[in-house]
Amino acid sequence: MSKEWELLAGRLEGCLMGVSGGVDGLEPWKEKAFQGVAQEVFGWQFELCDPYRSFCERRGVTPSSVSDWREIPAVPTTAFKYFDLVSSPYTSISRKPDAAFYTSGTTLGSERRGCHFVPRESLYRAAFHEPFRQALLPDVNKIRVISLIPSPVAASHSSLSWMVGMAVDAFADEVDWLIQANGEWARDAFDVLHAASEEEAPVLVLGTALAFLHLKEAGDEPSVTLPANSRAMVTGGFKGVRRAIERSELYSTITDCTGIDRNMIVNEYGMTELLSQMYEPVLTEGIKAARRLAAPPWLGVRVLDPATLEEKPEGEQGIISFFDLANLGSVSHVLTEDLGALEDGRLTVFGRVPGSEPRGCSRAMDDLMAGGGRL
């Protein structure tokens, strides 16, 4: 069984990299091709992931009953906090997963963290490679990377750190890691940025929204002008930031601190529960692509009515759901807590709905039980 699973994983990796499978990487896939792989992937997930199989059976769905990937039951991202959603032919004893990524939680500390086990890391690498290259490096092969995201060595359970690690492996000719796993500065950020600004070669700065906001406070004169053609990738929401921050404020902060123009700042959208990412293709399409995320062809994106799960009409806001073929080793169909709208195949994300904590004078009993109750 493991051999057949590995064969599918290998074939999928080939498809994602555009080297096999009758599909060409980032070129649009035929619906039939997506459909075929989706059903194959679902078949394995149904067989290998017990909680998911029970869930599907409860909904009357089996691999033989579905004719459309949209009919395959989606698991909510919350479920990753409560179940090990692993679809691997190996037991944890026969072969441990290559990686286990945890969601970051909140400043409240009591929230459960979701976990995404990744049985085969090379699938993550394949899903990452081409979309990243096209979104951030369409014009150069190698670039100097300055990372405001901790290295994967420092934060081995962060899917984002792994992603940056893969970017460095594939595309960096030099790298500076500026942030430690605890969020503290590893080095004087503006020493590094000043030094880079005196070179001619462009720089790629990678960071979360929060890290860029902290960058502004990191120096006495927090402003440099990085070489022409430098670019930035910004990701993530504002977890841990209490005040609402406008996107425009974030982008002007990045420009003020680094001299990188708005049309060279690429927003990336990803989540721990998915191995594929989306990007705003501003480097190739210009500023008109801002706030319009492009998905790779192996990532099915839909916007649904949260109550009925019916697809929302073009341009209307709803809850975002993904079918990520790269999630072969866990569950592909994932329902998020993020609101968004789809237009011309591009996704605009409006953000996460406020948390599910009680909003009156009541508190969640489970938080307390987690702290020492007998469950």
Add this chain to the structure above:
Amino acid sequence: MSVNRDAELGQLSETKVVLQQARPGILSRPVTEIADVLGRVGERFSDPGDQLRRTALDKLPSEAKLSSELAEVVLDGMAAGWTRESLSKLLKNEFAEPALLDGLVRDQQRGNDRSLLVPSVMAVGPTLCVQISSGSVPGVGVNALIRSLLVKAPTLIKPGAGDVVLTRLFAEALRDADTELGSAVAVCYWSGEEDHELTRQAVAGADAVVVYGSDESVLSVRGMVPASCRFIAYHHRFGVGIVGREKLKGSMTHLANQVARAVAMFENRGCVCPQILFVERNGDVKVEAFAHFIAESLERLASEWPSRVEPEFADQESVVLRQVRDTIEIQQAAGSVSMLHGGLENWTVVSELDLLQLPFLPGRSLRLRTVENLEDVPSLLGEACRHIQSVGYAVAEDRVNDLAVLFGRAGASRVVPFDGMSFPPAWWLHDGQGPLRALVGWVEVQ
């Protein structure tokens, strides 16, 4: 710092100065007279013909995110504690002799056996009280205001985001009714979570600070006050329900209705609302059947007290409900729980064999857990018991006291039948403390 910011902070300081100037005036008033004025204003919120009630009902739904039907029930329930009769009872329950708040009263019981002299005592409220509330349960701010004035404490109140309207309306009506009393209260709103600077400025110089909120809010304000300041915290808690096997017989509709109403009141956001029901095994009616009765009651309540108010809020709630219900459905598929829910309505009932870690259910939601004996529940909940606010019960009368002792020793402060769960009377021992006694200091003359 911006000019506006300076002005905001300056204004808060000025407000406190004005409040303190009002103290001699209220100190000179008999407490029974103060209670009478407060009761007269409070009763206006129950009078269907009064414009004050109409304004409150007009503004409450959008602010507190309640339907107009539920907002009316909530207002009626809260305002029942603001009448002259209620406040008079509150005073008498808290102080055997309310005149203790007006001056020295001879206290026979404190006499020394060897002396013929009888000492006098007096209760004194704070010179400046600051009450900081959070959340969206309407009426908490008015309760805070009433309690402060009954102990003659000039008070600055920051209501919760969902409770500004009632608090302001009450304060304004009080000012109209009695300028002197009205000038001893100021209602200012700011976001307590975001604006720590204003909170810090507000509590500076107060000799009593009362905080209603999450552990995080309470801790943050506690760190802002000096050791000499009386600090009273009403931190967030949760409610539970207990049902004895002797009550699981015959028609369950009445009990199911009472439980459903306790869950739906305040949209299940209150610490008086039960989050989980412990039901004893081996009753005539099976727990699963009882769950169905409760589900039916919640479904009926969805028409009587609709829950949807603003589309945006409803959308957000349905996203979270979808996440949580689907996650629980995975548990259900594994056979460890069973779930009934209202689909587009926001009620959910989950029955579980063992206490499981489940995501927090938003909306009108209840978990049912079967137990061998209700006496086992405190140990089952462990340290979480310390955070229980109310225990709603349906058990045989001869079991009530024994169970109350068990729960009380574990940390609960209120044990009450389900139909009384939602609205404690004005004189209740709020989180185990006398609501007025918590605010006063004592003077003894020997």
